[in-house]
Amino acid sequence: MYPATFEYHAPASVEEAISLLERYGDEAKLLAGGQSLIPLMKLRFASPRALVDVNRIEGLDSIGEDDGHLAIGALVRHKDCERSEALRGRYGVLGDAAPQISDPIVRNLGTVAGSLAHADPQGDWGSALLAAGAHVEAVGPGGTRTIELDELFQGPFTTCLEPTEVVTSVRVPDPGPRAGGTYLKLERKVGDFATVGVAVHVSLDNGTVRRAGIALTAVGPRNLRARTAEEALAGATLDDDTIREAAELAAEAAQPRSDHRGSADYKRNVVRVFTERGLRKAAETAQAA
Numbered sequence: 001m002y003p004a005t006f007e008y009h010a011p012a013s014v015e016e017a018i019s020l021l022e023r024y025g026d027e028a029k030l031l032a033g034g035q036s037l038i039p040l041m042k043l044r045f046a047s048p049r050a051l052v053d054v055n056r057i058e059g060l061d062s063i064g065e066d067d068g069h070l071a072i073g074a075l076v077r078h079k080d081c082e083r084s085e086a087l088r089g090r091y092g093v094l095g096d097a098a099p100q101i102s103d104p105i106v107r108n109l110g111t112v113a114g115s116l117a118h119a120d121p122q123g124d125w126g127s128a129l130l131a132a133g134a135h136v137e138a139v140g141p142g143g144t145r146t147i148e149l150d151e152l153f154q155g156p157f158t159t160c161l162e163p164t165e166v167v168t169s170v171r172v173p174d175p176g177p178r179a180g181g182t183y184l185k186l187e188r189k190v191g192d193f194a195t196v197g198v199a200v201h202v203s204l205d206n207g208t209v210r211r212a213g214i215a216l217t218a219v220g221p222r223n224l225r226a227r228t229a230e231e232a233l234a235g236a237t238l239d240d241d242t243i244r245e246a247a248e249l250a251a252e253a254a255q256p257r258s259d260h261r262g263s264a265d266y267k268r269n270v271v272r273v274f275t276e277r278g279l280r281k282a283a284e285t286a287q288a289a
């Protein structure tokens with residue numbers, strides 16, 4: 001099916017994009033990689049009156065250290081993350097997630113920021129970035145605001161972004177020198193959305209956990225943080241008992257539903273196994289750093 005007719009704008013700056021969004025109100029949609037929006041438009045689940053294409057705005061396509069954060073610009077594609085050296089080691093949760101997103105065609109075009117704005121509970125970036133403690137910077141008519149991902153995700157395909165706001169970057173706090181993490185994804189076949197995904201990110205201080213982030217994909221109405229598991233890890237040594245307890249708590253935090261991909265019990269068990277496996281890998285990387 002073809003999308004309904006729409007007006008098309010390609011602004012050269014964030015300011016211009018915002019004034020276009022103000023002109024159309026909630027009848028306009030930003031277009032980044034188009035890998036979620038265009039399929040929705042073709043199915044007529046979305047019929048915006050205007051598209052505001054941000055791809056020609058300069059300065060939004062880099063990954064770099066900035067003021068104690070790793071800053072990922074709004075036009076950074078999944079494939080840029082897959083290839084980036086900056087996303088290995090301490091930021092391994094991000095580097096491991098990138099190549100597991102769909103196929104090369106989607107990864108060449110789709111953006112990290114677009115994924116967060118789309119807020120699909122099956123989206124991989126939501127969990128990887130929640131675990132890493134990331135926030136987004138959103139610019140609107142009133143200026144720039146910082147939005148923690150926990151606040152950004154309101155429910156399935158719903159965020160707290162205003163229709164006139166543009167996410168300009170995703171920012172991940174520097175986890176310190178001894179950090180590691182990973183993203184584990186169960187999919188029916190290569191390129192599929194997650195049946196279950198688990199993101200784990202830990203930073204250590206003198207051998208104990210300074211901060212732990214655990215987030216879950218496709219087992220709830222949004223990407224979920226396993227908070228009780230994170231709290232059980234804080235200040236602890238990552239030994240077998242602690243890891244097993246945290247994995248049990250993460251499984252309890254999951255809210256899976258039985259469907260054609262598997263039963264709720266099966267998915268909960270995958271969360272437990274992946275959390276345990278992820279914590280062991282994260283500990284290994286962090287201790288070797």
Ligand SMILES: Cc1cc2nc3c(=O)[nH]c(=O)nc-3n(C[C@H](O)[C@H](O)[C@H](O)COP(=O)(O)OP(=O)(O)OC[C@H]3O[C@@H](n4cnc5c(N)ncnc54)[C@H](O)[C@@H]3O)c2cc1C
Pocket residue numbers: 029030031032033034035036037038039054074100101102103106109110111112113114115117118120122123124125161165166167168191192193194
């Ligand atoms: C076949 C297929 C398989 C896929 N498999 C996976 C998968 O396995 N895992 C996964 O995580 N994802 C998957 N996706 C989704 C993919 O990752 C998309 O790239 C992503 O969800 C959206 O990013 P985009 O840049 O393409 O955004 P777009 O499609 O351009 O936009 C998506 C939404 O975000 C808004 N938006 C975009 N940029 C901004 C911004 N800067 N500020 C504010 N709002 C913005 C748009 O207005 C729109 O509402 C798949 C997609 C396809 C087509």
